[in-house]
């Protein structure tokens with residue numbers, strides 16, 4: 336029997352979808368949403384119908400019908416912290432996402448859209464390795480203030496998939512390796528993987544870690560507090576400052592690293608300085624990620640869209656090459672990883688986990 340699996344990965348400016356026969360790609364499509372399209376919606380959940388119509392019209396153009404699907408699987412969003420795995424979409428998961436109970440991010444739409452299409456097709460809906468996979472070591476949870484604990488919010492799907500792909504390529508079990516995985520995209524997360532768990536990782540969404548094309552990363556807390564008070568910023572304004580309007584967007588007005596490289600090559604000194612600073616903060620985060628394993632790192636993996644830049648990966652290797660060998664795995668294989676997660680459940684290799692609010 337061949338399973339037909341539809342995968343959905345909603346990003347802030349795109350909805351990526353893929354159709355898989357078992358784990359083999361039939362097609363993958365990146366539906367881009369321009370800023371004007373997205374700007375008409377007040378909240379992430381206001382975009383549900385718009386994104387659903389985009390997906391349905393693309394599927395119709397390919398003569399694909401929801402009744403063809405064995406399962407629909409979406410990228411998992413901001414939910415209660417959970418262990419890595421494939422989760423059946425259920426009502427309490429959908430309620431938490433629709434009410435943004437744990438925060439708002441485009442990935443929240445993954446389960447909602449997967450559920451709507453799975454209902455049309457009469458098949459199960461799943462999420463895999465959502466952004467809230469939490470395997471932090473106890474010491475990694477403590478900050479300097481007892482009322483503020485650290486949170487694990489990161490590119491779990493791509494980090495796990497890249498780490499497992501790398502392990503397979505060297506014929507080693509994933510859980511036998513000590514790896515640092517840096518997902519370098521619109522947001523950046525750097526995780527330390529050991530014994531098959533991500534012992535420490537920066538919260539890629541909420542003002543922690545390196546700055547990125549659109550995230551502020553770690554900011555001096557006192558100065559941030561002073562600005563919030565001086566400018567009377569509400570929570571939504573602070574969240575925008577940290578994610579969406581931070582990093583390269585704040586300094587240079589673009590989230591496109593290719594454009595920054597072109598400007599730098601054309602002699603733009605500010606673009607050069609800010610770009611080099613971003614690389615420097617990524618390198619510092621990678622070096623810090625060696626601490627949970629006392630520096631005994633087997634390998635460093637650079638992945639995500641920015642890892643296509645040889646300029647960036649070359650400079651990173653100069654900074655952190657002393658730690659361990661570096662492998663560049665550019666782009667992300669999130670659609671493939673989603674299909675594989677659903678396939679493991681459909682074939683009975685793994686049981687679907689239940690989300691409990």
Ligand SMILES: Nc1ncnc2c1ncn2[C@@H]1O[C@H](COP(=O)(O)OP(=O)(O)O)[C@@H](O)[C@H]1O
Nearest residue numbers: 520521522548590591592593639640641643644
């Ligand atoms: N060939 C390339 N060289 C440098 N940067 C690139 C290249 N291709 C994409 N990027 C950058 O990658 C970033 C998006 O990465 P991606 O992993 O798709 O993001 P996200 O984490 O939001 O899914 C953008 O800043 C984009 O400019």
Ligand SMILES: CCCC(=O)OP(=O)(O)O
Nearest residue numbers: 466489490521522539540
């Ligand atoms: C929410 C953490 C993962 C993340 O930052 O994803 P994007 O880079 O796709 O926004």
